[in-house]
Amino acid sequence: MESLNFLTPELAQQAADTLGTPVYIYSRDTIEQRCQEVLNFPNAYGFNARYALKANPHLAVLKLIDRMGLHFDASSEFEAMRCLHAGIPAEKIQLTGQQFPRKHLKEIIDAGVLFNACSLRQLDEFGQAYPGANVSFRINPGTGSGSNRKTNVGGPSASFGIWHDQADQVAEIAAKHNLNITRIHSHIGSGSDPEVWKAVAEMTLAQADKFPAVHTVNLGGGFKVARMSSEKSTDLQEVGEFVKQVFVAHAAKTGNEYKLEIEPGTYLSANCGSLLCDVDDITNTGDDGYTFLKLNTGMDTITRPALYASEHPIVILNDNTETTNYVVCGHCCESGDMFTVDENDNLTTRELNTANIGDLVVIEGAGAYCASMSLKNYNSFPTTPQLLLDSGEFKVIQQPQALKDMLAVEIIPELS
Numbered sequence: 001m002e003s004l005n006f007l008t009p010e011l012a013q014q015a016a017d018t019l020g021t022p023v024y025i026y027s028r029d030t031i032e033q034r035c036q037e038v039l040n041f042p043n044a045y046g047f048n049a050r051y052a053l054k055a056n057p058h059l060a061v062l063k064l065i066d067r068m069g070l071h072f073d074a075s076s077e078f079e080a081m082r083c084l085h086a087g088i089p090a091e092k093i094q095l096t097g098q099q100f101p102r103k104h105l106k107e108i109i110d111a112g113v114l115f116n117a118c119s120l121r122q123l124d125e126f127g128q129a130y131p132g133a134n135v136s137f138r139i140n141p142g143t144g145s146g147s148n149r150k151t152n153v154g155g156p157s158a159s160f161g162i163w164h165d166q167a168d169q170v171a172e173i174a175a176k177h178n179l180n181i182t183r184i185h186s187h188i189g190s191g192s193d194p195e196v197w198k199a200v201a202e203m204t205l206a207q208a209d210k211f212p213a214v215h216t217v218n219l220g221g222g223f224k225v226a227r228m229s230s231e232k233s234t235d236l237q238e239v240g241e242f243v244k245q246v247f248v249a250h251a252a253k254t255g256n257e258y259k260l261e262i263e264p265g266t267y268l269s270a271n272c273g274s275l276l277c278d279v280d281d282i283t284n285t286g287d288d289g290y291t292f293l294k295l296n297t298g299m300d301t302i303t304r305p306a307l308y309a310s311e312h313p314i315v316i317l318n319d320n321t322e323t324t325n326y327v328v329c330g331h332c333c334e335s336g337d338m339f340t341v342d343e344n345d346n347l348t349t350r351e352l353n354t355a356n357i358g359d360l361v362v363i364e365g366a367g368a369y370c371a372s373m374s375l376k377n378y379n380s381f382p383t384t385p386q387l388l389l390d391s392g393e394f395k396v397i398q399q400p401q402a403l404k405d406m407l408a409v410e411i412i413p414e415l416s
């Protein structure tokens with residue numbers, strides 16, 4: 001059975017009394033602790049940490065992380081704009097996007113946001129717009145990490161970055177536009193194997209040597225976080241020591257001492273957030289079937305279980321000493337709206353406190369890729385509001401969405 005992270009049953013009740021359920025709750029203390037752990041990453045020749053804000057881009061979260069001294073990695077021009085809106089200095093923001101900016105390029109680059117080209121075409125477009133500028137490029141080092149195709153973002157089946165043997169073309173495009181390649185970047189996915197980090201660090205450093213102006217090597221994010229008690233988190237100190245030794249050995253061989261950057265998303269935010277909801281219904285499909293625990297939240301609010309078969313701890317807040325094996329499902333009219341499935345999409349059951357309708361339920365590990373990656377307004381459920389737990393007090397950081405706001409952008413045209 002799983003347990004609560006930073007909430008207590010009393011705090012959960014207080015949160016439910018503040019905004020009702022479902023509601024996301026983030027812990028300021030946990031965010032700050034995680035930032036400190038990341039800032040302590042071992043390094044040999046200087047270090048910078050960026051927060052990959054795709055994990056949780058709420059303005060309040062950005063502000064807290066900014067105050068802890070981290071920089072930011074934005075995955076679209078809109079995320080870069082969001083950082084600027086939060087008051088983050090442009091020079092602390094890097095843009096690493098699958099899509100070249102179409103709307104805000106001038107606004108963000110003129111402000112001082114760093115550009116990280118993720119394809120040869122992006123590098124060329126950037127060079128045409130900003131000849132002579134400093135720029136970074138993302139390399140696909142040819143290998144990846146992560147438990148499946150959806151979480152592995154390196155190697156031949158990943159479209160992210162410039163393939164590792166196209167460095168000559170990078171150099172040609174850079175020369176054509178007089179660009180200065182000052183940083184190089186790789187991000188291979190989510191895993192915790194130090195050997196994979198070491199291998200990718202070695203490959204990325206070898207690429208960096210091809211560009212004399214490079215001073216910083218960014219190894220991306222992907223540090224695994226244990227959400228379930230059966231999982232194991234990456235030991236940042238262990239991975240960091242491995243990576244540090246690679247940088248030191250490389251410098252001894254080549255004389256090139258690179259500054260290290262990493263950009264975790266999950267590590268910083270996953271266990272800083274909880275989703276509080278309640279039991280809406282309990283049904284069953286007979287003696288040979290299942291008992292379904294239906295929550296008043298679902299894939300409109302949290303997609304990781306449906307998208308990645310990800311497991312999140314589920315804690316029923318009652319004092320019941322009896323347990324039941326439940327299939328836990330969401331409130332959307334979708335057979336895919338399930339919280340308990342295996343990686344082959346088969347239903348599984350979870351042993352939980354035997355529940356009553358109305359019991360509060362906490363879904364843990366909901367701080368990363370949950371609010372940010374939700375299927376907002378599916379089945380016209382309103383967007384889930386958000387609270388920040390700060391020094392024992394709940395602060396509303398996102399209001400519940402009113403139905404009128406959901407409908408405000410839709411237009412019924414004149415119909416003949």
Ligand SMILES: Cc1ncc(COP(=O)(O)O)c(C=O)c1O
Pocket residue numbers: 052054055073096187189190220221222223263264265266267
């Ligand atoms: C370029 C880049 N950097 C960093 C991250 C953060 O990864 P994680 O949340 O696994 O740490 C991602 C996530 O997809 C990414 O695409």
